[in-house]
Amino acid sequence: MASSIGEKIKISVFGESHGQAIGVVIDGLPAGIKLDTDKILHEMGRRAPGNDKTATPRKESDLPEILSGIVENTTTGAPLAAIIRNNNTKSKDYSNIKRCPRPGHSDYTAYIKYNGFNDIAGGGHFSARLTAPIVFAGAVSKQILAQKGIKVTAHIASIGNVEDESFDPCNITDNLIEDLLNRKFPLIDTSKEEEMRKVVSDAAADKDSVGGTIECAVVGIKAGVGYPMFDGIEGRIAKAVFGIPAMKGIEFGKGFDLTRMRGSQSNDNFRYDSNGNVYTKTNNCGGILGGITNGMPVTFKVAAKPTPSIAQPQETVNLETKQNDILEINGRHDPCIVLRAVPVIEAITAVTILDLISEDTI
Numbered sequence: 001m002a003s004s005i006g007e008k009i010k011i012s013v014f015g016e017s018h019g020q021a022i023g024v025v026i027d028g029l030p031a032g033i034k035l036d037t038d039k040i041l042h043e044m045g046r047r048a049p050g051n052d053k054t055a056t057p058r059k060e061s062d063l064p065e066i067l068s069g070i071v072e073n074t075t076t077g078a079p080l081a082a083i084i085r086n087n088n089t090k091s092k093d094y095s096n097i098k099r100c101p102r103p104g105h106s107d108y109t110a111y112i113k114y115n116g117f118n119d120i121a122g123g124g125h126f127s128a129r130l131t132a133p134i135v136f137a138g139a140v141s142k143q144i145l146a147q148k149g150i151k152v153t154a155h156i157a158s159i160g161n162v163e164d165e166s167f168d169p170c171n172i173t174d175n176l177i178e179d180l181l182n183r184k185f186p187l188i189d190t191s192k193e194e195e196m197r198k199v200v201s202d203a204a205a206d207k208d209s210v211g212g213t214i215e216c217a218v219v220g221i222k223a224g225v226g227y228p229m230f231d232g233i234e235g236r237i238a239k240a241v242f243g244i245p246a247m248k249g250i251e252f253g254k255g256f257d258l259t260r261m262r263g264s265q266s267n268d269n270f271r272y273d274s275n276g277n278v279y280t281k282t283n284n285c286g287g288i289l290g291g292i293t294n295g296m297p298v299t300f301k302v303a304a305k306p307t308p309s310i311a312q313p314q315e316t317v318n319l320e321t322k323q324n325d326i327l328e329i330n331g332r333h334d335p336c337i338v339l340r341a342v343p344v345i346e347a348i349t350a351v352t353i354l355d356l357i358s359e360d361t362i
Contacts, residue, residue, distance in 0.1 A: 003125070005240055008358040011137045011351055015083075016119045017127035023083035024133035026069070026140060028358065031077030035070065035143055042181075043139035046343040047132060049334075061087070064136045080140065084132050099320045100327045104308030111319065128245040128337060131344040138347020141354040148357070150220040152350045153177040154342050155186045157301055159212035160199040165189040169253065169283035169299045172219050186342055204335035207311035211246075212338035214345050215301045218287070218353055223278070223295035225356050232291020233298070233356060240352045241302055244344055246337055249303035253286025268296075298353075304341055309333040 004012040008028050015022030041063070048062040062084055069080030098120045101107035106126040110118040118124055142152055153172065157164055165188040180186040185193045203210040226233035238250050258266050261284075268280035280296055287298035309329050318325040334340065 005243065006351065006355045009141070009351065009355040011134070013130055013133050015086075015130065015133070016121070016124040017129040018086060018121035018124075019119070021083040021085045022130055022133055023081065024137050026080040026137050028355075029069065029075050029077070029080055029140070029144070031075055033075040033144055033147075035073050035075065035140060037073060039143060040064070040136065040139040043135055043142070043343055043347070044132070047135045047340050049340070062132050064133075082133065082136050084136070086129070096327070097329075100316050100318055100325050102308055102327065102329060103314050103316055104305070108317075116319075123245075126245065128334075128340075131244060131341075131347075134244070134351070135343050135347045138343070138350045141350040142346070145350055145354055145357075148220075150218065150353065150357075151177050152216070152218050152346045152353065153180050154214055154216040154346045154349075155180050155188055156196065156338055156342060157213040157215040159196040159336060159338055160203075160210045162192055162195045162199055164192050164215075167215055167217050167297075167299060169217075169286070169297055170280070172217050172297050177219065185339065200336040203306075209307035209310050209333075209335045211304050211306040212336065213301050213303050214338060214342055215299065216345050216349055218298040218349060221287070221293050221295075221298060221353065221357075223293055225353075225360065226288065226292040228291045233288050233293060234291060234300075236356060237298075237300065237349060237352050240348045241345065244341065244348060246304045246307070246341070247302050248305045250300055252288060252298075252300045254284040255286075255301065258284060268294075302345060304338050307334050307337055 003014065004010060006028070010027045012025045012027075013022075014024070044062045044064065064082040064084050067081040067083060069076055069078045097107055101111060105123070107120065110124070110126055118126075123129070145152065151174070153176070155164060155167075157166065167188070176188070180188075183190075185196075187193055187196075199210055226236070234252050241247050241250055254261070254266065266284050268282045268285055271279055271281055273279055278295060280294065283296045283299065285294070286300055287293055287296040310333070311329060314327050314329075316325055316327045317323070
């Protein structure tokens with residue numbers, strides 16, 4: 001089971017949704033980095049369940065317990081290991097899923113891959129609960145990146161058919177980054193919040209769920225980070241993003257909209273600024289050319305599918321009787337995972353960017 005990622009900065013995620021604890025080991029961090037624990041806890045709180053009407057009512061504190069790698073809030077150079085204990089589990093809610101896999105979920109494929117020995121409670125190791133330790137790793141990575149002048153930010157780009165304003169891909173200000181970090185519902189156009197919440201509440205009232213998109217940006221990254229061809233920065237980010245449950249699509253810069261443009265429209269023309277630095281007048285490429293950063297903000301958008309665990313009766317199969325069956329799901333599930341996924345996308349992006357720049361400096 002491949003639950004690790006990274007070259008110089010490596011993270012390995014472990015645990016199950018309803019096990020005693022989940023956690024992460026971060027290997028390759030430099031020694032002597034002072035970390036702000038309040039900022040780490042703020043990031044954890046952004047993802048934690050039970051804090052918003054759009055999220056599952058499952059309550060977990062998501063307080064990380066650091067086991068190694070930090071002394072007096074400073075990295076030692078040893079692997080940084082942290083666990084997050086699971087305190088609010090109801091495994092009996094999943095008793096029928098062992099034999100009747102949820103449509104749209106990994107239950108069936110995991111059953112086949114691991115011969116039925118996988119932990120099914122809460123989704124086990126396939127659960128979005130495993131994104132909590134990723135957010136911890138991201139919170140650490142974001143602080144190290146900030147010391148290098150690099151910031152990672154994201155917002156809800158859409159829920160259902162309701163869309164937020166997009167980033168200005170050439171000018172993402174520190175004020176906007178700070179605002180999004182501290183908003184409980186991170187939008188650029190805050191007037192869209194009520195409409196988005198109604199989309200989620202309507203789906204929940206119908207015992208259904210809804211998906212959406214998240215736009216992420218890396219600001220302050222210099223030109224020259226990444227590699228051509230099969231190890232390009234798009235590929236590295238995409239691989240990491242697709243490790244997050246429910247993510248089904250990604251596009252960089254203007255993405256698929258580029259297919260409707262001519263080259264004269266899509267090309268980002270180069271200019272020198274007054275200080276002799278190269279920049280582009282537009283940023284349709286999302287800050288990446290040939291798999292390598294060009295010095296503009298790296299921007300991309302990811303698509304999150306609707307939560308597969310819904311309360312409506314659904315057609316499935318019974319793996320014990322070998323007959324068609326009807327599944328009615330109990331338990332506590334997010335009618336929309338987009339809000340809680342925003343800090344997760346930021347986190348896995350920060351881990352990936354830190355790894356990439358470390359390959360050039362360590």
